[in-house]
Amino acid sequence: MNRRDIIDGLKGGAVIALSTTPFAVLFGAVAVDNGLSIVEAGLMSATIYAGASQLVGIELFGQQVAPWLIVLSIFAVNFRHVLYSAAIARHIRGYSFWQKAVAFFFLIDPQFAESIRRAETGKPVSFAWYMAFGLIIYVSWLLFSVLGAWFGSMLGDPKVWAIDVLLPIYFLGLVIGFRRKPGFYPVVAASMVGSMAGFHLVGSPWHVSIGAICGVAVAALLPLPQKPDQSAEVTH
Amino acid sequence: MDDLSTVWLILAAAAATYLTRIGGYALITRMRTMPPRLEQALNAVPAAVLTTLWAPAFFNSGWDVRLALIVAALVSLRYPGLIMLAAGWAAAMAARHLFGL
Incomplete structure (x- = not known):
């Protein structure tokens, strides 16, 4: 059963990991374009781990904006997670304190959406499933952010390859699912x-x-x- | 901005983000029962938040992006996520490179 949960999580997570790859590459490329080093771009993906807010942060890094305002803007974009962690509470009662502390770090939009969907179909939102789902997305997000930063501006104008429409399409699809x-x-x-x-x-x-x-x-x-x-x- | 302050800025943003991810849980577990209206509001969170992440792209962009989103929305009624993503992407590519939108 635990094994089943892990396989379920990896399968579901792989789909999300694949669809976030273009954004990770885009983020890395834009980050370097705005004066961040590859290490700093990687650090952002590793510690903040919230795509839209990372792009907002990068945009402000490039301008002469006060540091506290950058942190506040990232906080504002991520404020929705307060609602996520409140809504998910009843589904993760079985987690220990540290499991919760770790799980909340990985609580991104698709992690939340899939956890709720899983709970609503009557399957357990077990820690094993949650972490398998989250980690495959996290590792791929980090890896492709760094790769994107590495290739830097080789991507050229994201509009030519219609990279810019992928993110809104992805969010719209999640909404329609509800x-x-x-x-x-x-x-x-x-x-x-x-x-x-x-x-x-x-x-x-x-x-x-x-x-x-x-x-x-x-x-x-x-x-x-x-x-x-x-x-x-x-x-x- | 020097390198060290950039690193501190990133870590501060990471801490702020983590706070948002534990904040809702910390608040809700202080309540013993959940009022039905609060539960109804929490159920609406995903749709309410995620809508704000595509609405500006739809309303502020040109017809290339709008077309891509409309095509993707229609496709998503029948097909899974990656097919929807591909259809929307193809629509944007066609709009930009074939129709010059």
């Missing part, structure tokens, strides 16, 4: 309007947090299902 959830359409509409308003009125990267808050607020205000669930116990 279309059968209750309240899906009002939530997505609110998040869309909120993020675009945030984008134009406040600016990037705040549109991420603003849009997310709008979508989540609408979900909280939507009528509850007719047969209300008993409030779920949350164990410590």
